[in-house]
Amino acid sequence: MTDEHRRIVTTVVAVGLAAFGSWEATGQEWPPWMQVEPSCPTEEDVVTITIGGIWDHTCTPAYPWIELDGSRVDFYAHLDPDCFGFWWPTPWELSAPVGPVSAGTYDVYACCCYLWLACDVYPMTFIGAFTVYRTGDLDYDGDVDLDDFNTFAGCLAGPDNAYPPECDGADLNRDGDIDLADFATFQRGFTGSGC
Ligand SMILES: [Ca+2]
Ligand SMILES: [Ca+2]
Ligand SMILES: [Ca+2]
Secondary structure, eight states, X not given: OOHHHHHHHHHHHHHHHHHHHSTTOTTXXXXXXXXXXXXXXXXXXXXXXXXXXEESSSSOOEEEEEEEETTEEEEEEEEOTTOOOOSOOEEEEEEEEEESOOSEEEEEEEEEEETTSOGGGSOOEEEEEEEEBOTTOXXXXXXXXXXXXXXXXXXXXXXXXXOOXXXXXXXXXXXXXXXXXXXXXXXXXXXXXXX
């Protein structure tokens, strides 16, 4: 089979299966819910996306992976072609790391495809968006300024000392304390008001 024949066969099969295999097939909970961890991520965090819902079959989506292109996050999953299950509504949930990413707002699209088909033949569907904040932006207004510093200074507790839950965001290097190492990170991220 030539590459051209293979491409045509793949396309025809994909179109035939699209209604069955796409996220928009009937009988599923749609759109899927989406959760982002941590809930207010900064550039220091590994952002993880979890999506889930109710599938119309016991063969639920699996094998998730993510592709990042600028401010767009594509969340892919495969339906296992070897799975022979029943047509029972089945809860499903998949997580995949986006990784540390720069500050900004990201749109998340999702798609599901079969193992033997190129996923780009299926339509992507918008699931939701999330924002990654600048490191040190403790009031989540887009800048790292004196307001953020005042919050940081009020949380500074020193090496290996516990801090209250409301100071979570000030542990900028995520090592369990709020000390001068965090202050050094804060200084590097300082933008001034309105940036
Ligand atoms: Ca701020
Ligand atoms: Ca720290
Ligand atoms: Ca500000």
